[in-house]
Amino acid sequence: MRKVSESTVRRLSLYLRFLEQSLVHGLTTISSGDLARRGGTTSAQVRKDLSSFGSFGKRGLGYSVPQLATRIRDILGLGRAYRVVLVGAGKIGGALVHYEGFRQRGFQIGAIYDRDPKKVGSRWNGVVVRDVKRLEADLTKEPSDIAIVTTPAESAQAVVDALVAAGVPAILNFAPVPLDVPAGVFLKHVNMALELEALSYALANR
């Protein structure tokens, strides 16, 4: 397996969604051109993306929908469930807890943490909110694969430090602040204000 770019991984996720839809519609075979149209790219790109991982298609025919879906799910590591902890029981945290798309894909929110004593003890979508003080101790007993950080900017780095200390290998950050993690820990940001600013730039310079 050769080195694969971030963009390729993103596109694989999109292909997988389309494959799953196609499966529901009873399609058995699909061409790179079909996948391209839906993923907003070109057929050559689709084939290149897939070829990094092997040859899954049949020349003259295309790809088997269920086979390719399984293969991509495998590549993306979606063949298993992930235990996710969420730190920060605010508005965004609440939205994420109730977001069905996560659970559907095997991302199970197993614990929620907050600093606010008024929130601690309440139930969010069946999960009890715990005091963030327990975060490190809990993670030692119940290791998590992924943490989602939805705290205010000020607390985010401290939370991330605790997560890293407790051995959490992957973090998705919604706090609008750049964070430091040691090498070997995977960190991704979702920054909604940034996206709006990109639109603002586009509008200002059209």
Add this chain to the structure above:
Amino acid sequence: MRKVSESTVRRLSLYLRFLEQSLVHGLTTISSGDLARRGGTTSAQVRKDLSSFGSFGKRGLGYSVPQLATRIRDILGLGRAYRVVLVGAGKIGGALVHYEGFRQRGFQIGAIYDRDPKKVGSRWNGVVVRDVKRLEADLTKEPSDIAIVTTPAESAQAVVDALVAAGVPAILNFAPVPLDVPAGVFLKHVNMALELEALSYALANR
């Protein structure tokens, strides 16, 4: 001004954040190296990014913090307020309505739309939720620069079609579905499941 990449625009937003913080801390001058450290990039990258728009620095010294902040705000088109409409008064929509980061940057949510009669008429952070049927008519009277779509996947394309028909030039989509817009309309996606899948890939292939 030469052509500027998406990544450059994203980095400019990050530089701006750091500049604003530095301003609060009373700094008057900053070097490309300082900006780089905070933006997770290199000093050469920072200088290249800025040089697409002009020469704002002083050799041997660096950049004036307030001047550069103003200049970037200008470049990004943040010198003005934007009227934003939000379509989809669900959990994510609710989180966005209350997100202070938007208003701080001049993105003002002026109207919220939903299909659910139970939600229509209620107040969200001071804004009354309207029936989505009124969307096009309202937009004709009160044009908006940006729309944020947080509907379920099924309704997103229809909503976007209405937005485009009503002349909205920029759309930020949170629905987990690819959308079609005509050329000239700016469309950006925020796909949280996709980000988790990128982490899943990283974990599976480390």
Add this chain to the structure above:
DNA sequence: TTCTGTGAATAGGTTCACAGCT
């Protein structure tokens, strides 16, 4: 001396184009 601004070099990602299966 310090730090910017920028051409030149390098690396990385995308598209082309075509040989080779089915």
Add this chain to the structure above:
DNA sequence: AGCTGTGAACCTATTCACAGAA
């Protein structure tokens, strides 16, 4: 004929390295 798989060409973005201003 249709569609994949892939080297080669192309294009875009990042890094290097250095001349020049403060």
